[in-house]
Amino acid sequence: MKTNYNIDENGYYGTFGGAFIPEMLYPNVEELRQNYLKITSESSFQKEFLALLKEYVGRPTPLYFAKRLSEKYDTKIYLKREDLCHTGAHKINNTIGQILVAKRLGKTRIIAETGAGQHGVATATVCALMGLQCIVYMGEIDIQRQSPNVARMKMLGAEVRPVLSGSKTLKDATNEAIRDWINHPQNTHYIIGSVVGPHPYPDMVSRFQSVISEEIKAQLLEKEATENPNYIIACVGGGSNAAGAFYHFLNEEHVHLIAVEAAGKGVGSGESAATSILGKIGIIHGSKTLLMQTSDGQITEPYSISAGLDYPGVGPLHSHLFETQRAEFIAITDDEAMLSGIELSKMEGIIPAIETAHALAALDKKQFQSSDIVVINLSGRGDKDLNTYIDYFKL
Numbered sequence: 001m002k003t004n005y006n007i008d009e010n011g012y013y014g015t016f017g018g019a020f021i022p023e024m025l026y027p028n029v030e031e032l033r034q035n036y037l038k039i040t041s042e043s044s045f046q047k048e049f050l051a052l053l054k055e056y057v058g059r060p061t062p063l064y065f066a067k068r069l070s071e072k073y074d075t076k077i078y079l080k081r082e083d084l085c086h087t088g089a090h091k092i093n094n095t096i097g098q099i100l101v102a103k104r105l106g107k108t109r110i111i112a113e114t115g116a117g118q119h120g121v122a123t124a125t126v127c128a129l130m131g132l133q134c135i136v137y138m139g140e141i142d143i144q145r146q147s148p149n150v151a152r153m154k155m156l157g158a159e160v161r162p163v164l165s166g167s168k169t170l171k172d173a174t175n176e177a178i179r180d181w182i183n184h185p186q187n188t189h190y191i192i193g194s195v196v197g198p199h200p201y202p203d204m205v206s207r208f209q210s211v212i213s214e215e216i217k218a219q220l221l222e223k224e225a226t227e228n229p230n231y232i233i234a235c236v237g238g239g240s241n242a243a244g245a246f247y248h249f250l251n252e253e254h255v256h257l258i259a260v261e262a263a264g265k266g267v268g269s270g271e272s273a274a275t276s277i278l279g280k281i282g283i284i285h286g287s288k289t290l291l292m293q294t295s296d297g298q299i300t301e302p303y304s305i306s307a308g309l310d311y312p313g314v315g316p317l318h319s320h321l322f323e324t325q326r327a328e329f330i331a332i333t334d335d336e337a338m339l340s341g342i343e344l345s346k347m348e349g350i351i352p353a354i355e356t357a358h359a360l361a362a363l364d365k366k367q368f369q370s371s372d373i374v375v376i377n378l379s380g381r382g383d384k385d386l387n388t389y390i391d392y393f394k395l
């Protein structure tokens, strides 16, 4: 029997997904659900989306053969350079797609939530590009921790609204964004930053990010005379860069998919973000998926040295890939990731985001054949993480 890893007509990947939303949000989500496939398949949409990816984002991103890294691990390692995208990571692929959908739905006001600020910056960027009003909800604690990204969003013309409720971090910012959306159903689109949230967001965001695996196929065909690698490795916070890197390989069962989560200080330490291992089925941000929670169902505060992997859930696609064992899940600690970040810097002259460094650390956990083709999705660059690298290595 062939398992299907695409979403079904009810918005589920196997038993995960759906849209568990308050009644007052129903009209907004339903409007999106009824229109997203129609809008995104129109040729005028495709033309504008692809032109912006090319001219503004800088796609296609290179598939770079990492010679020295390959020698060290005695296998063929390619890096998919999403770090070279405008704004420094893959997130802009999604925000470009969603802003074009919002425009076609007649929306004039954009809201977003952000934790580390990377999604806020990617959203503020496309709002500036399109001349649309942008409001970004951000926890008070995160505003203090991520001041350069707050400044970036302000320079780009966005309003950053501090969130003072709860733990004053990402999940509270998400709650405020949802409240805003309920109060402004007519003119506002909510740009969610990963493959999370109620249907149709996980599917819509996966499709926008799927350009990553589409390009990998064409680039491998040219370089290796085959479209399919043996392994694809990507880090997972909410799961959008991994969803994009896996998308066109999901039904190629011989392509081994590796999803890398943040173990933080260790899976059993109480300070971790390894959702597939530590999570149980529950509802987060309108989606049924695996999430870290207490025995009475309250969300557990996750921890990782990397702000982008510090999320208590994973998107429903990844819960399904975990449950069906289509993807292998590996947990990498802070220390392992930091060492891999330095290793790539010194061996290839590429300073990766700390999120991405988790994916690189998976190289130490597997045994590859020298003829294997291993593609690592280099989700972002490390400029934003310089202070963390400085503190950790006493640079």
Ligand SMILES: *Cc1c(COP(=O)(O)O)cnc(C)c1O
Pocket (backbone or CB within 6 Å): 089, 090, 091, 118, 193, 194, 195, 235, 236, 237, 238, 239, 240, 241, 242, 308, 309, 353, 355, 356, 379, 380, 381
């Ligand atoms: C945000 C971010 C991630 C994590 O988000 P996903 O939705 O899991 O991709 C990973 N890498 C970088 C560089 C990021 O900015």
